[in-house]
Amino acid sequence: MPENSMEKPNIVTCTAPVNIAVIKYWGKRNEELILPINSSLSVTLHQDQLKTTTSVATSRSFQEDRIWLNGKEEDISHPRLQSCLREIRRLARKRRNNVDPGLDSTGLSHKVHICSVNNFPTAAGLASSAAGFACLVYTLARVFGVEGELSVIARQGSGSACRSMYGGFVQWIMGQQSGGKDSLAQQVEPETHWPELRILVLVASAERKHVGSTSGMQTSVQTSCLLKHRAESVVPGRMEEMNEAVRRRDFTAFAELTMKDSNQFHATCLDTYPPIFYLNSVSHQVIHLVHRYNQHYGETRVAYTFDAGPNAVIFTLQQHVPEFFQAVQHFFPPESNGGQFVKGLPVKHATLSEELKQAIGLEPMPKGIRYVISTKAGPGPCVVEDDTQHLLGSDGLPKNKV
């Protein structure tokens, strides 16, 4: 086939969300299949604020599988990418053989071009790999007409990606089988279940290089006896409690368990040898701020959770957002007190009482937090119907190259 008679590619574009765990995943029992040592539970964040968009193109003319991430071509041979591609193609083949043998309408033999971008900076420290692999698997499944439990495939790209396959409140059941077929995500409640719940991502400044989560959890599994105990004896009960708190929309129970589980996860990191520190002085100050804020009101109005980095994710109810945000701004005075300190859902103005400031009584930490993303729970992956939104052009190459 001459080079210029390229067959127009078939392109599908989808988006997928970020999720934040409230019962943490830390540690694998099988590295290759990404099978965890405990179940976990997360809230899917709204894609209006944080999402990955992925276009997948197939064409008879493509010579090889290729991938571009945030405008830069990357190595498609990465084992976890290959796992996802292989699994999707295997299921597509299976389906074709069972349903409609002989037909290759889905371009099963074609190579793919993949292009993926995030609408948030990597510096936000949010686990972009979860949204990224969820989006990849969801889009590939659309391209190849694969249906069924896709979270099992997304899991093999990045463990927490399986939870980004659903909106709202999602649990990743650890499963028992050695092959991992029962290690999958389930929606606990949809995003519409708890409309008052609000989420603030506090992006910390001055992030140091830290231990990546893949190698970090390996070391933890090998060296921390507290992690083993947590996974075996603590998390099962907490999963039940958290399911129940979400179902009942019991903010106090949800918030306290969220904080305790974040702290316990970081405790197991500290029990790792050599120890791993993800929390820095800004994180410590956020933790103190939240506890003193709650203590002042004699009720749990705000909760924090931290993943493998110093950024806090705050849960609260709609009515408390304005005041708590002001408290954050007061104790972490931004560079210039401009409106750009908050992104996403608008936050109403509130004034802090002197009483509250004194009750919190922390030394303000200028520029400790760069900005705040204001968001809420949101839906799972979606297909983008508007063809103009494809990230790949009719030549099968990214429209915006870096």
Place this chain on the structure above:
Amino acid sequence: MPENSMEKPNIVTCTAPVNIAVIKYWGKRNEELILPINSSLSVTLHQDQLKTTTSVATSRSFQEDRIWLNGKEEDISHPRLQSCLREIRRLARKRRNNVDPGLDSTGLSHKVHICSVNNFPTAAGLASSAAGFACLVYTLARVFGVEGELSVIARQGSGSACRSMYGGFVQWIMGQQSGGKDSLAQQVEPETHWPELRILVLVASAERKHVGSTSGMQTSVQTSCLLKHRAESVVPGRMEEMNEAVRRRDFTAFAELTMKDSNQFHATCLDTYPPIFYLNSVSHQVIHLVHRYNQHYGETRVAYTFDAGPNAVIFTLQQHVPEFFQAVQHFFPPESNGGQFVKGLPVKHATLSEELKQAIGLEPMPKGIRYVISTKAGPGPCVVEDDTQHLLGSDGLPKNKV
């Protein structure tokens, strides 16, 4: 009796050491008797650098029990002081009744004046209560002629004080009895056992107010499920290992277990709700420095341990002190590079290779450490025979009042 015919008091003066735990004590099963939820093991620090001196005077003329700490009169009615006084007097009475009824040569009915000073600033963040109560109990016992297992009494003043009743390497056996008679300290090895062992106390700057250990451990016992697991299932094995490491003078085993146990103690603080943070950014930097230093040499030459505060206590062998001290001075540049950065045992000069600096590769943290106390393992409490050293005068009052 007229005021000016005061009877000359009987005065005894003793000194007692600070100790630093390498298997940590955190959590009581009985608050009043100070019975711990796990055994612990410590190294007694040398009194040439760190000690408490206590004089106890008795006189028929004293109207009431009184106490002066570091020059200031304090309330003698403090329950833990009362526990120690009551126990010593009870044993003295028992002894008198058994041995020599009718005789009151020891002034058992007399009131006491107690005066106690530390030769190190409270700001050093070292648990002065351990040395203080050990010294109090040891001195009172001399005054009242009490013998036998005094660590059981010191324990009731401050848990870790029982370990300051012996020199060298000391274990506090948690015991089983509800009355606490078997919860006592035992010397594992004397201070002469491991002459090459050296200790550096790195006194961190900018100490924030933190949660005191008494209330901290209460909250931990009530809320941390990891602490419960540690006490029941982790510490018993570690006590055996540490005993063995000390007995064999196996620095690698001693150092690694010391670091792991310090980290696990701080992990349980983080698992406490609300969480407790004793480690700050200076502590984190010390931890990184130690691990990278060891990694550079491919062997464990240095260990850290942290109590309920940010100050690091470093264990190493004599031959590594000069270089490691230089590394501390390099990565924590002091205010002025004067000799006063190190106190105590002299530290020889060494030069740091560029290779080592690069291998450690940390951003220097100016003034992060105020000074370093260079010391080693030392003996237990001692009687001061020189009468001129008494802290109380013949009037029964402190010689140096503030």
